[in-house]
Amino acid sequence: MKQHTHTLRWALGLWLMGLCWVFLGTAAGSEGWQAWWWQADELAHQIVVDIRLPRSLGAWLGGALLGLAGAVAQGLFRNPLADPYLLGSASGASLGVALYLSVFGGSVWAVQLWMGLGMTGAAFVGAVLAVMLTLTLARGVQQTLRLLLAGVVVGVVLGALTSLLSLLQPQVLQAMQGFMLGSTAFVGWVACSLLSAVLLACLFLSAVFARVLDALTLGEATAQSLGVPLRSARLALVGVLSLATGAAVAHIGLVAFVGLAAPHLVRSLVRSTHAGALLLSALMGGLLLVVADVWARVLFAPQELPVGVLTAVIGGGYLLWRVFRVSEPGGRA
Numbered sequence: 001m002k003q004h005t006h007t008l009r010w011a012l013g014l015w016l017m018g019l020c021w022v023f024l025g026t027a028a029g030s031e032g033w034q035a036w037w038w039q040a041d042e043l044a045h046q047i048v049v050d051i052r053l054p055r056s057l058g059a060w061l062g063g064a065l066l067g068l069a070g071a072v073a074q075g076l077f078r079n080p081l082a083d084p085y086l087l088g089s090a091s092g093a094s095l096g097v098a099l100y101l102s103v104f105g106g107s108v109w110a111v112q113l114w115m116g117l118g119m120t121g122a123a124f125v126g127a128v129l130a131v132m133l134t135l136t137l138a139r140g141v142q143q144t145l146r147l148l149l150a151g152v153v154v155g156v157v158l159g160a161l162t163s164l165l166s167l168l169q170p171q172v173l174q175a176m177q178g179f180m181l182g183s184t185a186f187v188g189w190v191a192c193s194l195l196s197a198v199l200l201a202c203l204f205l206s207a208v209f210a211r212v213l214d215a216l217t218l219g220e221a222t223a224q225s226l227g228v229p230l231r232s233a234r235l236a237l238v239g240v241l242s243l244a245t246g247a248a249v250a251h252i253g254l255v256a257f258v259g260l261a262a263p264h265l266v267r268s269l270v271r272s273t274h275a276g277a278l279l280l281s282a283l284m285g286g287l288l289l290v291v292a293d294v295w296a297r298v299l300f301a302p303q304e305l306p307v308g309v310l311t312a313v314i315g316g317g318y319l320l321w322r323v324f325r326v327s328e329p330g331g332r333a
Helices: 002-025 042-076 089-103 108-114 118-137 144-168 170-181 189-208 210-216 220-225 230-252 258-269 274-298 307-327
Strands: none
Touching (some): 002 042, 002 274, 042 189, 042 274, 089 118, 089 170, 118 144, 144 230, 170 307, 189 210, 189 230, 189 274, 210 230, 210 274, 274 307
16 A cells, blocks of 8 residues: 555646646747747747647656557566567668658658658558557467567667668758657647557556566466456557557657666666556656657757757666666666
8 A cells, every 4th residue: 555655746746847847848939938828929829739739748758658668668678677668669660751752752752741640640650550560470478588689689680771772862861850859849739638648548448468478577387277268468568559659650750768767767766566667667758758858949949959969968867877876786677
């Protein structure tokens, strides 16, 4: 009971902090901090409501999906280094975008079409097809190790195809830079609605199978002896992982380290079962990405940094610090 209360307190705290940073995001613009919500000017209202607010909210939702996917991946594969892109979804999304841009020649019109649904849809379809290819090579979800190896192989092969396509058509690489470095600049209210629906569905499904992840910590043989339906549970959790990652990548690009660092941060702050850890990881991921997005806008204003660069620096620095702490005498993972 005490652990449950502690988890709820952390969940409330992370949610409130995320809400505060979404609000701060409405004051972050190309010229630094601009508190335009106090102004009655129509242009200022349009900038805040139609551009900054959905962008900040989209950053939180995308980060929450990556944090949730990272927690599911680490629990499913029983590996603290597992991240949402483990099944080849990132490479599949990159190849989908590269193919889409190569068809349209990497033109400005093609990039403008991305603001609608074209490039977003290509990224999502590419991510889903990559995961399906991984499942085919692994012959289902029966063996976790085979699934893990198949995901690595698919990621490498699709990544090589993307590089080859970029070499043959250099304009594709230039057009893909924003996607590969991660960007929340083009997230609108429609994207926020889609991300919200996917997040709610993934949270529900992951909560249903949270006890399976708890059982897997004891080992697959022990979990099977306890009567856990591993096959159907793995299939559902892979579906959650794929849907959450595909939706996030399609709308905000390849944002690094959020899905990997968020579950680690949660485990360092609170001990909980997977039911609590999945929720907290989603909230932590949302907080990390919206903070990075705000600072990406104001740190070198009017120049805007790709949000994926900041998350890589912050997340990578944190994980290096964790490795250093563990390597110390008496250090704890």
